[in-house]
Amino acid sequence: MTTHKLVIAEKPSVAQSIAHVLGANRRNDGYLEGKGYIVSWCVGHLVELASAEVYDPKYAKWSKETLPIIPSHWQYQTNSSTQKQFSVLKKLMADKKVDTIICATDAGREGELIFRLVYNQAGCTKPVKRLWISSMEESAIADGFANLHDGSDFDNLYQAALARAQADWLVGINATRLFSSIYGLTLNIGRVVSPTLAMIVEREATIKAFVPQPFYTVQLDCDGLVLAGDKLEAKNQAEGIASVMNGKNLVISTVETKEKSEKPPKLYDLTTLQREANKLLGFTAEQTLTYTQSLYEKKLVTYPRTDSRYLTEDMKSTIPAVASAVAGLFDGKNHPIHMEQVVDNSKVSDHHAIIPTMKAKGLDVQSLPFGERETLLLIAIRLLVAVGEVHRYGETIITAQHEGHNFTAKGKTVLQSGWKEVQALYKETKTKGESPLPTVVEGQVFTPSATVKEGKTTSPKHYTDDTLLASMENANNALDEGERKGIGTPATRAGILEKLVKTGLAQRKGDKKAKHFIATDKGNGLITVLPEAIQSPELTAEWETQLKQVEQGELSPSTFLEGICSTVKTLVDTYEPVEGAATIFPSDREVVGTCPRCGGTVTENKKGFCCATEGCGFALWKANRFFTAKKKSLTPKLAKELLANGKVKLTGCYSEKTGRNYDCTVMMEDKGEGFVNFKMVFENKKKAPNKRK
Template identity: 55%
Template sequence: MIRTRLVISEKPSVAMSLSKVLGATSRKDGYMEGGGWLVSWCVGHLVELAPADAYDPRYSKWAYDDLPIIPQPWQFQVLPDTRKQFNILRQLMSRDDVDTVICATDAGREGELIFRLTYDLCKCTKPVKRLWISSMEESAIRKGFDNLADGRKYDNLYAAALCRAKADWLIGINGTRLFTTLYKGKTLNVGRVLTPTLTLLAEREAAIEHFKKEKFYTVELDAQGIRASSGKFNSKTDAEKLRSACLGKTAVVQSVTRKDKTERPPKLYDLTTLQREANRLFDYTAQQALDYLQSLYEKRLATYPRTDSRYLTEDMAEGLPALCATVAGALSFMVGQPLPVHAAQVVDSSKVTDHHAVIPTAEIAGADLAALPTGERNILYMIAVRLLCAVGEPHTYAETAVTLDCGGTSFMTKGRTVAAAGWKGTEKAFLSTLKQKAEEPAPSLPVLSDGQRLEGADALLKQGTTSPPARFTEDTLLPAMENASADDFAKLEDVERTGLGTPATRAATIEKLVKSGFVERKKKQLLPTEKGLALSWAMPDQLKAAKLTAEWEDRLGAVERGELAPEDFMAGITAMLTGLVRSYRNVAVAPSPLSESGRAGIGKCPRCGKNVVEGKKSFYCEGYHDTPSCGFALWKNDRFFTSKRKELTKKIAASLLKTGRAAVTGLFSEKKGVFYDATVVLNDDGGKFVRFKLEFDNKSTEKKGK
């Protein structure tokens, strides 16, 4: 029998790139085949942790008394939309000619989890090899397949990934249900990363609200074209006295200090710094920047996007000059620009974890850059320019500090003279294509000497106001998330990732806060909504403090290193959740914005009088999830209406709630095969399902639904 190896990637596009290199060119249903290789894919998460109601149907309704929900044993499910691909993988794994399965999902915790859950649910026991690469270039792929690792080497990585997924499930399911049932309003999404991130925004908003602006005054001196400023005055009267004392007088140069300074080239991009700069330059959200970069990676134009490193490995140093020349040749604005390559500035293997920094690949030379979508092209230019800047010459300049004396008071000014543009020349050339100017340095100053007199000074009074902390943008929120609880992380050794979330998940966290209605975007700014503020203040410290993330990452790192059993990690999470739920037993909360559903009512509930609002599948009472439940809901798929080929619309539901009746035309009789008009009457007896009946002119006929 011919020996065949099965390669499983994370996405079809990656599988196509691998197939091309391996020679698996025959396209089949859900996989490629050829040259002794089968290459297939997972389409992201094929398998996920099962929802709560998979363990017990009663969990389909939310009740405090059911908390905490701690699955034993854990169950997994195949997503309906991807079941076909799962079945294809299961068939491929079970083929007699397949003797080895190669995990080629993204090299990291999440990629390992995606593969292992699929492998385990398929009940496969064949040997596993691991492909671990950071670039989709053909040379990188070939090198990776020449150096496949034993899959067992990554068992602890999988254990840590599964622990993280289970812990997030437990916090999300139990925390969300706990506070939603407590406040009896709109679903309150709670998460290990989500909640502390919301708290960052809420605390900043509070600082802005409590900030008291204060006026201050300065005097600006103009002495023969040299502008210098005094210190700040709290009193306008004092500042005006100085202005009057200086007006038309002579300013004397007290001191002239000149220093040669150097601004070293910037580091390469990791995902977070790229997302920040994309927000500054192009107003892209963090998620948009990640999506554009992911597409470039799959097109082999950029290296792996989800990295937290800003350096390259030593083995990449030799090829950097050629890569930089190729990249510069693809950028029209680099014509005539110097191209020094100091590889040592960007190479440090000790600072590379799963993946090296984001850089363009040599494929840029043959790519039609003009044909790329605008977002992808902008991101590609960014990482190309950053590579050339990072290996470039330092920017050097002379800074001159001058102190003038006038009216018995010192005035200060600074000037700058550029000695060598260095890497900033490349940056300036790029920014000019965007019609943006590089940051303007202080203007140069004329040659001055101590004791020099400058006659006929002019003096102006300037008023300023102290500024509150700035609201977060994605540019500033991302580093705040990355450095949250830095003091706690500093106490922990060998923690792989710091802050809230990881480079790969922070963008999704921001998007979820926006979609959940807890945060809103106003231009570039991110503002917590009224509900977001209320949720943040309602959360206990153990859920909203970044310290929890620091402690978890420390323990997950121990699991990954084989120093802590996964069972012990999960026991700690379970104990924390159990204590949290118990602490809210018999707690009554005051009315707040959290108690509102956030949906416009279409009428009043005939059972309890609360608002009835529209959901995806029903028009339901806001007390539906209360304990005990009101239970009132008008289901859109109620057979009473579907059997008559009629939709239960918002208009019909509103009429039923207002008057108990709704005139409906075009009802279908299954028995007679004809259409007719009638009045639908609400006939609710308080049971599990609401009932209806029909009334006709001159006679009454009852037809009950559920």
């Protein structure tokens, strides 16, 4: 029997690219086959951590009394929407002709987790090899298969990925249920989401509390040379200085010129690419990741989910050709290439910086969708810029003094445009040039015209995708250790920002290219009631550092999770509700009563009267057949009475059997799950109860 190697990719499109290189061109249902290879794929997370109710049916109902939920043994479940593909993979892994499994999911933490959960859930024990590549070019795929790694080399990466998922489950499940049940509405809480929201709320509070302060500057116009004095708080002081200076001789004290230089910016990692695309193009972090991932799958750029801004030594010989290829997307010229500026093995971990591939040579960029085109051009120009010449300029500082007051003028003269000239090839990055100062010498005398210029201090700016990503990346900077301790990872931060918006905790406001984040009333309220341990960016950044230690084999996953469990238990055991929930969480929906299942708030919407707590499921539907058959409407008044007393009197009910009207009392019967039932009770008790859903 001929043996086969089973290759498991993350997406069908990636599997097709791999299969083409391997010669596995025979199509089957859910996989491709040929030349000793079977190539199949996952579709996102086929296997996930099981939901709470899988551990115990009592967890189907959200209740503070059932918390904390901390599994003694973790369980997993297959995603119902992709069960078919999981079954395909399970069958293939069990096939006797398959002797080796090759993990070809994305070469990162989440890709490793996706594969391992499927492998374990299928009960597979066959040996595993790992494909680890940074480009989807055919040459890179072929080279990767010629140099496969042992699957065990990535055990720590898997342990870190699993610990991250379990930590998010523990914090999310317990904290979300705790606060939702206490305050009567769905409050999504997460290990990274909540600290990010706290940043937005804190920034908004700072902006609202800011009071602009006026300041005044004396400016002296000396025949076109404008010198400015120090900022002054008192207007009369500035006016006094200006009146003294008008028509008086002013002697230039010093004229000093220094040559300075600016090194080219480094290559893009994912976060800096997302920040730049947001600043220049208005793309959200999620959009930029989507565009770059598509470019990666089209083999036009290298792997996007990287935190490195450098290349490796072995790439020195190939980058000049890539730079020449991408130059064709702009001016087609031969630009200077200084490889030493972008190569540093010590600063590359799993993947190098994002750069274009040789497939960009001769590409008709106009054939790409707008988002992908602009993202590719940004990545391409950054490569040319990063290997380019330094930007050199002369900075001139002119000073003058009069009766203890200092006046200064600064100017720049470009000596060598360097990388800035290359950067200007991309239209969005053009910058305004600075005019050089007039020629002045020490001791030169002017008779200035003095004016007073008024200004005001400005408040901090609202967070944009750009600046919020920067704050997430640099949360709890450990300057003494020379390392960044951020929250989230380059691969997950975009999803965190989108989750804030989707769960109604924050929203983007502003025009298309300048949108910024504002916390909603719900988001502000949540941060008000959350204890510091859950909303602290510092603690979350420390957790991220520990996950990195797990990935590097320096910390056991169990030790990391013990800390998470301890935080969760302390939260559940010690949290005291904050009074005034109605004020903290204002709602534009009318409250009609208290939920009989979870104690949450029942509010009215278009279809009925529903509990605001996510996962509860309690609802009194307006179109309920029980009422419509009797030609009655379930009004807010009736709903309030049912919630308050469990029953309500109805008069003039229509009988479908007799066509007559009658009076009765309607009793609400709720079993704690599913639909709410109703029954009729008659005072003379002659008619049998009639139950309907």
